[in-house]
Amino acid sequence: MPTPPERPVSVRRYPCEKCPLRPLKIFREFEPKELAFISRFKKGELAVDKGATVLVEGSHSAHLYTVLTGWGFRYKLLSDGRRQILNYVMPGDLIGLQGSVMGEMQHSVEALSSMMLCVFQREELNELYSNHPGLGYDITWIAAREEQMLDENLLSVGRRSALERAAYLIAFLGSRAKSVGLNGSQKLNLPITQQHIADTLGLSLVHTNKTIRKLINRKLVLWRDGGCEIVDIEGLMQLARWEGLGEARRPLV
Amino acid sequence: MPTPPERPVSVRRYPCEKCPLRPLKIFREFEPKELAFISRFKKGELAVDKGATVLVEGSHSAHLYTVLTGWGFRYKLLSDGRRQILNYVMPGDLIGLQGSVMGEMQHSVEALSSMMLCVFQREELNELYSNHPGLGYDITWIAAREEQMLDENLLSVGRRSALERAAYLIAFLGSRAKSVGLNGSQKLNLPITQQHIADTLGLSLVHTNKTIRKLINRKLVLWRDGGCEIVDIEGLMQLARWEGLGEARRPLV
DNA sequence: CGGCCTTTTGATCGTTCTCAATGAACGTGG
DNA sequence: CCACGTTCATTGAGAACGATCAAAAGGCCG
Structure with a gap:
């Protein structure tokens, strides 16, 4: 049941200067000027319920979001x-770039848990590129990283067996x-x-269940509390012949 | 047999001002200043033989390419x-962006026919972003388009039947x-x-052959002269339930 | 002519799908 | 607190799709 996107709440519980994500070592440090711009670029926060639809294929969203908390x-x-x-989105990921850049969303986004999103105004992307080329470069970087993840996923769905695929996916998300x-x-x-795993791997629900059971029997994963x-x-990665993600620090917009 | 990338030839048979691609209606028009920069950004042309490897997974290429002619x-x-x-690359497509932005290529690129590539210097990407924000935006646009194509491919490999997949792929490339x-x-x-089709669709060669035969029997395609x-x-698109590509004009770097 | 690459075909095997049903966990309203 | 609906996980059986194996035919080029 698709829920129409809420209008952004204006309360700002997480000013960019106190962003809980930015201190993580995986994110590169920002210049004070850049941070100030991002802070101004940010229009508010949007709370999304579990199961709600954040963006709909075919829509022309005026917003761009960064995930602050939660999964989708x-x-x-x-x-x-x-x-x-x-693909999945989690804290630090940008969503809606396709819609912002190309005009229309070609995919939908749904919340797996309740989420908190930072909301940015699409129109100001031009200003970002004009006045903060480093941030523009960062956005390209983020798009290239998404492409890299998709390449990996496509390899998996196209050429790995069901068991390898499941192992890969779980290791990747982990x-x-x-x-x-x-x-x-x-x-x-x-x-x-x-069901999510099945729809990610391109398998039926029944076969996915039987495949996951094999992973459980091999003591690679557990299934409990609905997750x-x-x-x-390590065992999952070896089974999937997957090398792991690059460790490069990345930008956080 | 992977051939190591050649060093760029310095001959410039195709100055940017006389680029054979730019006049096509699918590409947006550029400002003279932008065109002048691109022309300076371009370091030469690289001729690649059919079957040669243009970029290798794991390598750190100093170059970024735009396809002038040919397929890969x-x-x-x-x-x-x-x-x-x-995915496939054809005239107007950018290759090597991932390597330029993220440091290391995570995929390889091979020429399907002989190709002519425009060669750009990776280091000057920063200058592009700093002095020509519009071009920086364009590069993000191109990355978002690639992501969109990958999304579509992943949907195909994950959820379409063999016959639908083949129909989709051929319609997409066409x-x-x-x-x-x-x-x-x-x-x-x-x-x-x-074999290329099989490796794109995630099918075996034998089954791909039988699937293509069905398309031929339905009078949707022909197979001749090794291609x-x-x-x-229209019939292919209908069979695949595919809506077609967006018609937006796109940038050509 | 002989060798290579690509396409084609038939036969058999096995992975994955579909159908059908049951069980476990949870929340809700009576 | 219990009855009920809902969602998610699980299992078995049979069917179908696609993989694998093996072989041959066609085209191209030296």
Whole structure:
């Protein structure tokens, strides 16, 4: 049940100067001037409920968002309802760039948990490019990183077996979550259902279930509390023949 | 047989002012200042033989290329040799942006036909962003477009049947080729083997052959002269439930 | 002519899908 | 507190799609 996007709340509980994400070592440091611009660029915060639709394919959104907290996913639908999840979004990720740059969203975004988003005004992107070329470069960097993740996903869906695919996906999400500090102590808990995994891997729900059971039997993951917990990420990576994400520091807009 | 990238030839048979691509209606018009910068940004031309490797996964290329003529494809390999073709490149496309922006190529690029590439110096990207924000924005635009194509491909490989996938791919390549004027008269001829199609769709070669035969029997395509000829692109799109590419004019760097 | 690459075909195998049903966990309203 | 609906996970059986194996045919080029 798609919920229409809320209008941004104007309350700003997280001023950019006190951004909880920025101190993470994975993000590059910003010049004070850049930070000041970002702070001005930011129009407010938007709270999104679990299950709500953040952006809809075909819409012309006037906004660009950065995820502050929570998880979501990008997906596309075929006209008969088949769904393909393209990628997941988590804290620090930019959403809606495609719509901002190319005019119309070609995919939808849904919240996997409740989320808090920073809201930016699409029109001011031009000013960003004009006055802060470093930030413009950063946006390209972010787009290139998204492309890299998609390449990896496409390799997986196209050429890995069901078991390898599942192992890859879980290791991939675990690595990303860890890099933004989403691991309570050591254990990574992914807030996704098996239906999400199926729609990401291009498999049926039933076969996905049987595949995950194999991962559980191999003591690579656990399934509890309605989500997936990673036990042995090294084992998952080895099974999937996956090298892991690059460790480069990245920009946070 | 991967051929190491040649060093750029300095001969410039195609000065930017006389670029054969720029007049095409699909590309947006550039300011004289922008054109002058691009012309200075361009370091030369590189001729690549059919079958040669243009960029290698893992390498740190100092160059960024725009395709002037010819076809190629981007791909990734698993350690046991399974290959996934990620996307195709044709005139007007930028290649190597990932390597330029993020430091290391995460995929390889191979020439499907002989190609002519415009060579740009990676280091000068910063100057581009600083002095020509409009061009910086364009590069982001190009990256977002690539992401959009990948989304579409991922949907296809993940959720379409073999027949739909093949129809989608051929229609997709045909549409792109047409938009850059690669249709000799009306007929579109794609210079790819069935092995390429198989590696793009995530299918085996044998099954790909049988699938293409069905398309031929339905009079949607022909196969001749070692390549694919499109007969009925509407029929292909309908079979794949594909809406077609957006018609927006795009930048050409 | 002989060798290579690509396409084609048939036969069999196995992975994954579909259908159908059940079970477990949770929240809600009576 | 319990009955009920809902969502998500699980299981079995049979069917279908696509993979693999093997072989041959066609085209191209030296």
